[in-house]
Amino acid sequence: MAALSTQPHSHGAVVPVSSRAEHFTSYDVDAFEVPGGREEIWRFTPLKRLAGLHSGAAATGTAAVEVNAASGVTVETVGRDDDRLGKAGVPGDRVAAQAYSSFEQATIVTLPGDAKTEPTTVTVTGAGSGTVAYGHLQIKASQFAEGTVILDFRGSGAYADNVEFLVADGAHLTVITIHDWADDAVHVSQHHVKLGRDATIKHTVVTLGGDVVRVTPVVQYAGRGGDAELFGLYFADAGQHQEHRPFIDHGQPNCRSNVVYKGALQGEGAHAVWIGDVLIRVAAEGTETFELNRNLILTDGARADSVPNLEIETGEIEGAGHASATGRFDDEQLFYLQARGIPEDQARRLVVRGFFQELIAKIAVPEVRERLEAAIEAELEAVGT
């Protein structure tokens, strides 16, 4: 029972310039200034590589959305004027607002209430090299729904979108988002999670491909008893920029959150950024939260930035903590495995696989788990070459 005496309380590796509570949001792209790169929320992002997503680039193509829906799950393609859209959250940066102002059609996937459904897969394929596209997805888990949705991003081009997750009271939603883009792709995405009373989300982000991928998952609670687990697994190769910015906004009492992101980096110019924000507002008594980021640097020339921020505005919480560590490949582990006869490349793979094992084990869909294991194997083929 961590009863903190100071209030308000700000704590973290880096004290935020301003409270996350005052962070500006708007559906209107013009309400945001074009970022120059020095802004706190943009300072790690290579704006020059965003193909103008941040500075008003018009759409030149449309990403294809294909849904393989499980029995009982409904899929609708709706226009931008559909008034069900935009309910899970408000865009928090200029690119998200640009996407919200620019998409033409949205896809709404609804899991039926009080029922358990098989996994549904939503595949989004970029509009192609040199194109700019904007999109919008909404995933709704009806009351007491229980199911899994896999979001699979592939192909080429620059793409910005908002993905909404409306998890109704008592629903349990599992989401696995896989960024398996082609080498040239640029993807800037904001996820908006709204959790109803006693609702849970298990939200996993996997980032493998793409030139620049920046994902900002935001979780808000609409009632007591919400539980959010946010997992992330990324593997950055030479030249890739992968940025994950989870933000958990605890504004309701007795809710829980747990954030675990792990990444491996290899090659010249591989860059991973993790900004983990947790805000516990005055009303959020009894909150329990923990966030953790670990980076494993496999070669020289790779760089990881990791910044956990925890702001606590109430003293009455169950517990709050964070941890961040970025380390070189552990030579002692390698030595130990090799001393048992295991060849070096195989030993390296064991260690990296082991590093990700905790997260991979949490993925309940066997096909996705196998695909990830294979993807990690493929990434590791390049290690040490």
Place this chain on the structure above:
Amino acid sequence: MATLEIKDLHVSVVSEDAPKEILKGVDLTIKAGETHAIMGPNGSGKSTLSYAIAGHPKYTITSGTVTLDGEDVLEMSVDERARAGLFLAMQYPVEVPGVSMSNFLRTAATAVRGEAPNLRHWVKEVKGAMADLDIDPAFAERSVNEGFSGGEKKRHEILQLGLLQPKVAILDETDSGLDVDALRVVSEGVNRYKASGEVGVMLITHYTRILKYIQPDFVHVFANGRIVESGGRELADVLESEGYVKYTGKTEAAALS
């Protein structure tokens, strides 16, 4: 007949400023069927000897040779040494998160034996070996050494020794930190390994107590980076009563008081 031959071995450790010489001319030959106890005070270089033979990257061989059955060990990578038949039971076994003990053991056995062991036989073999060392079967699914107590780690080192069946085993202070029961169980494991074939053992220890369980054929006193005296079992008894003062100039017991 396996023979590990160490000749005039000089080893330095790369520290922050200048390389520091730790081994200053070690000569030692271990033949199959022999158990050599290497005894010495803290800081004498015993562990450096074991790590240098295993090929730890921290240590640089500046001169001398190490051969196993005539093959140049120093030319081999760490894993090649292990596959050639050398085994180092470490004083501080390393934790490898996310890699299960069973996966690790099978991967190691596959590498050392040159082929994957038959699954059914293997499961039985591991189960039996774990039971012999009083290891709870649940450990097979735990990450390698992660959260193990000191004694559990040592039991797992000896488990690996038994499964990998090296030609020559180097046991680096395997007795340190063990309670009486664990010391007995671990020693029995080493004795089973010794009885299993024509193998050589280098038993590095600070204290004489493990020699009550594992009979050495030779005892060597290690001080200041080299072997300073060699003898039979009786030398351990002398160390037991007199300590290392004769070799170091300062009082350091070889027996637990």
